[in-house]
Amino acid sequence: MKVYEKDQKVKITLKVNGKEIETEVEPRRLLVHVLRDLGFTGVHIGCDTSNCGACTVILNGKSVKSCTLLAVEANNAEILTIEGLAKDGKLHPVQEAFWDKHALQCGYCTPGMIMQSVWLLKENPNPTEEEIREGISGNLCRCTGYQNIVEAIKTAAEKLRLDQPLYQRQ
Ligand code: FES
Numbered sequence: 001m002k003v004y005e006k007d008q009k010v011k012i013t014l015k016v017n018g019k020e021i022e023t024e025v026e027p028r029r030l031l032v033h034v035l036r037d038l039g040f041t042g043v044h045i046g047c048d049t050s051n052c053g054a055c056t057v058i059l060n061g062k063s064v065k066s067c068t069l070l071a072v073e074a075n076n077a078e079i080l081t082i083e084g085l086a087k088d089g090k091l092h093p094v095q096e097a098f099w100d101k102h103a104l105q106c107g108y109c110t111p112g113m114i115m116q117s118v119w120l121l122k123e124n125p126n127p128t129e130e131e132i133r134e135g136i137s138g139n140l141c142r143c144t145g146y147q148n149i150v151e152a153i154k155t156a157a158e159k160l161r162l163d164q165p166l167y168q169r170q
């Protein structure tokens, strides 16, 4: 087992939004802080007990709360944050639907909520309202009352299904 000295830093590589980034971190450093320090400040911190989901990113295809993961554990992982979602300035359908359906107010929960929604729609492209509410139950919002977020996810689901070739549709 490798033992680290106090304050010793470890070299890690993160693949964030398709780009490899090398950095040095203390083993105790949380992924959320490292991502923010690297400039991905769309990743937010809304609590210190892993319940709010404002820090949600997609890591190796899974939605994770980056406040509850050490950065060293994410060594070599592929991470997608809100900043990597739009392509050449064109919004991802989930981003577009949040805009169209007024699914945000202060915007603080929004990056995490959108990343969770993107993951949810990959897992379940045709969710019921109940499945949507369950699917975002790890993401808290103080402003919207959730209703418009649910509408946005329904709209995005429809758009994403239509974008898929016929044979892939559910
Ligand atoms: S900051 Fe609240 S769950 Fe991560």
Ligand code: FES
Binding pocket: 103, 104, 105, 106, 107, 108, 109, 110, 140, 141, 142, 143, 144
């Ligand atoms: S829009 Fe303000 S917390 Fe969700």
